[in-house]
Amino acid sequence: MDTLLGQGRAAIDLICDPQTFNENTVGAKTFDDPDFGPGAVVGTAKLEGETVTVIASDADAFNEKFPVVYAGIIGMEEGYKMAQAVYATLEADKAVAKANKRPIVLIVDTPGNGPGKVEEIFGMNKATGAYQLALAEARLAGHPIVAMVIGRAISGAFLCHGLQADHILSLDSDFGTMIHVMPLTSISRIIKKDMETLEKLAEGNPVFAAGPRFFSKLGGVEEIVTKIEDMHAAVARHVALVRAAKSQSDEATGPVGRGALGAERGGRVVRPEVIKLVEGQFAAVASAYLPGAH
Amino acid sequence: MSKWSTLQDRSFLESNARERAIGIVDEGTFTEFAGPLDRRTSPHLETLGEAVEFDDGIVTGVGKIGKTPVFVISQEGRFIGGSVGEVGGAKMVATLKTAIALADRIAKEFPKAADDEKPVVAISFETGGVRLHEANAGLLAHAEVMDQFQRARGKVPVITLIGSKVGCFGGMGFVAAATDAIVMSEFGRLGLTGPEVIEQEMGKDEFDSADRALVYRTTGGRHKYVMGDCNFIVADTVGAFRAQVAELAKLPVSAFEAMRRIGSAALVEKQLKGVALAAEMQPKDARDVWKHAGNADPVALANVPLDAFKATVKRLAL
Amino acid sequence: MALNTLEFECKCAAPAAAVTAPVHFGVVGSGDLEVLMTPAKAGGAVKVKVVTPVTGFDALWQRVLAAFVESAKLGDVAIEINDNNATPAVVTLRLRQALAEAAA
Structure with missing residues (x-):
């Protein structure tokens, strides 16, 4: 097996403790309708013996009600189903101390959000937004969230399913993993710059090129995993790393943590400068915005 | 730059990002963050030999409406389609962070502060999302804003x-x-997939992206108001948007949870009723949903003046 | 491939009008530009910096700016322009609008 592309279900057993995945149950919630959001796989498994929520995509599923959903696309039902799994996780550990909340493992292989007319009429943007807010809430509540990219992590779908995690791991591009907004060939066409030039520029600037290594340089991926059989240990190790980091600060992981990592790795150095500039400029006028200042 | 008073009657649609930002808050109160004088242009556009803008296409700052601190983020569509890159994304994040820090400080140091003395954030969106020239940084910035x-x-x-x-x-x-x-004018459009991409995915017979009326009734302000995807629909003037923000600025922060579409388990259940309706109806057109919501003549309703629309429209009940 | 940056100075015969505070005008849309004018001690001259993806029109930029500085009788000002393929007519129009903004 040299790729896991399109094999989200198979990856569950490779990442979690084998044969522990109980699909369609998260805490007290069960997902009983097999036709509901078939592109999303949710359930509970064990990781090194610990109970974890698992959320993945099923590339073989086709949503008959919403035919734009196939090949791992996240449609409206899928987005809300994934959100439900996160809220059920929060509910299940409501009484558990922040440091001991169960992890959520995101197995990432999705090419996009549902791109249809019905989706726009009813608001696909809400479904994907709902899932992201749920993940952010769970992350801030203490649940360690680790995303493992095994295939496609494309643009808005990666924002939806991956980029709200505490830590993101990716199989190396040898395994066919793709992390990008668009392939460089499409970017080349749209921004009207030839491929040769773009490829050359990408050597020094990871900001537009496709692939896990470029995202890693930008802090968008914490660690690249170079062997399929290493995924299990890597995800378990990152759960522990995330717990330790979160016990110190809720800004050490997740999108904010990846911002700092991007600067540290030299890929996104402007971001912290701009944030510092803005904070300084507000600090200079802040007294006028305190109650009673008017 | 037009004077503040003349800005109020100006079309929001026709205004630029800075005019919208200045006009939303009280006259003379806008302080810009990372503005043109700071010259924080995108280094990535420069590398690619693309035109740069001193504010990177996003105007950020703070002003007041009455006693309320109003943090403003305003995207400029004329600069590379309002796309978000590293600098512009960082400006959005920084403005949000600053607003949250001020709210935390007020909660701690001024526990008796009135509701209208606590900050709000207003974001004028004009964008197709990620800037392809710096796509990866733009994508990461989106996640940070959401967080x-x-x-x-x-x-x-x-x-x-x-x-x-x-x-x-x-x-x-x-x-x-x-x-x-969410406050929209009828000229505003909100969605995920732009019309050209839907056409590409579904074919021109299903969705003709050149059909302006179709595009507006699928993602435009009136449709989003029927769907409950925007809370308020206002006239196309800077002043009308400002008046709505001013109304909202007085409210306690707790009042906003009830306006949300998403962000809780209960809201997901509510939205899923809409999804079930979509599956059952398989609407060919947004007008089918308007009809289902109780609007007998959606074509006429789409064309009446805004006040008449607001007075007679039936919104989808989930 | 990097952007083209032009820097030069213009001086009119009798500089009079002065920019007393920074002024910004315009949006870098396609075929458009933004102008930032700031007070600058330059012995009565106007310091110009143009950043543009277009190459090969250096002399034209100098001519357009010199004509504007002369007609506006500008001195001791720094003019910075971010351009995206604006025509000379648009350049002159935006410069005039920026100056009107400064006077407002």
């Missing part, structure tokens, strides 16, 4: 304004959906 929204929950209301030419699509389409309250 700040969740951190702002219960502390600082975030109000979306959409009434610009470009509309609000791509990743910013779900970023906007995740805010507390």
Whole structure:
């Protein structure tokens, strides 16, 4: 097996403790309708013996009600189903101390959000937004969230399913993993710059090129995993790393943590400068915005 | 730059990002963050030999409406389609962070502060999402903005304004959906997938992206108002948007949870009723849903003046 | 491939009008530009910096700016322009609008 592309279900057993995945149950919630959001796989498994929520995509599923959903696309039902799994996780550990909340493992292989007319009429943007807010809430509540990219992590779908995690791991591009907004060939066409030039520029600037290594340089991926059989240990190790980091600060992981990592790795150095500039400029006028200042 | 008083009657659609930002808050109160004088242009555009802008296409700052500190983020559609890159994304994040920090400080040092003395954030979206020239940084910035929204929950209301030419699509389409309250004009458009991409996916017979009326009735302000995807629909003037923000600025932060579309388990269940309706109806057109909501003549309703629309429209009940 | 940056000075015969505070005008849309004018001690001259993706029109930029500085009788000002393929007519129009903004 040299790729896991399109094999989200198979990856569950490779990442979690084998044969522990109980699909369609998260805490007290069960997902009983097999036709509901078939592109999303949710359930509970064990990781090194610990109970974890698992959320993945099923590339073989086709949503008959919403035919734009196939090949791992996240449609409206899928987005809300994934959100439900996160809220059920929060509910299940409501009484558990922040440091001991169960992890959520995101197995990432999705090419996009549902791109249809019905989706726009009813608001696909809400479904994907709902899932992201749920993940952010769970992350801030203490649940360690680790995303493992095994295939496609494309643009808005990666924002939806991956980029709200505490830590993101990716199989190396040898395994066919793709992390990008668009392939460089499409970017080349749209921004009207030839491929040769773009490829050359990408050597020094990871900001537009496709692939896990470029995202890693930008802090968008914490660690690249170079062997399929290493995924299990890597995800378990990152759960522990995330717990330790979160016990110190809720800004050490997740999108904010990846911002700092991007600067540290030299890929996104402007971001912290701009944030510092803005904070300084507000600090200079802040007294006028305190109650009673008017 | 037009004078503040003349800005109030100006078309929000025709105004630029800075005019919208200045006009939303009280006269003379706008302080810009990372503005043109700071010359924080995108280094990535420069590398590619693309034109740069001193504010990187996003105007950020703070002003007041009455006693309320109003943090403003305003995207400029005329600069590379309002796309979000590293600098512009960082400006959005920093403005949100600053607003949350002020709210935390007020909560700590001024526990008796009145509701209208606590900050709000207003974001005028005009964007197709990620800037392809710096796509990876733009994508990461989207995730960071979303994270700040969740951190702002219960502390600082975030109000979306959409009434610009470009509309609000791509990743910013779900970023906007995740805010507390959404104000649109009928010229505003909100969605995820832009019309050209839907046409490409489904074929021209299903969706003709050149059909302006079709595009507006699928993602435009009136449709979003029927669907409950925007909370308020206002006239296309800077002053009308400002008046709505001023109304909202007085409210306690707790009042905003009830305006949300998404952001809780209960709201997901509510939205799923809409999804079930979509599956059952398989609407060919937004007008089918207007009819289902109780609007007998959706074509006429789409064409009446805005006041008449607001007075007679039936909104979808889920 | 990097952007083209032009820097030069213009001086009119009798500089009079002065920019007393920074003024910004315009949006870098397609075929458009933004102008930032700031007070600058330059012995009565106007310091110009143009950043543009277009190459090969250096002399034209100098001519357009010199004509504007002469007609506006500008001195001791720095003019910075971010351009995206604006025509000379648009350049002159935006410069005039920026100056009107400064006077407002």
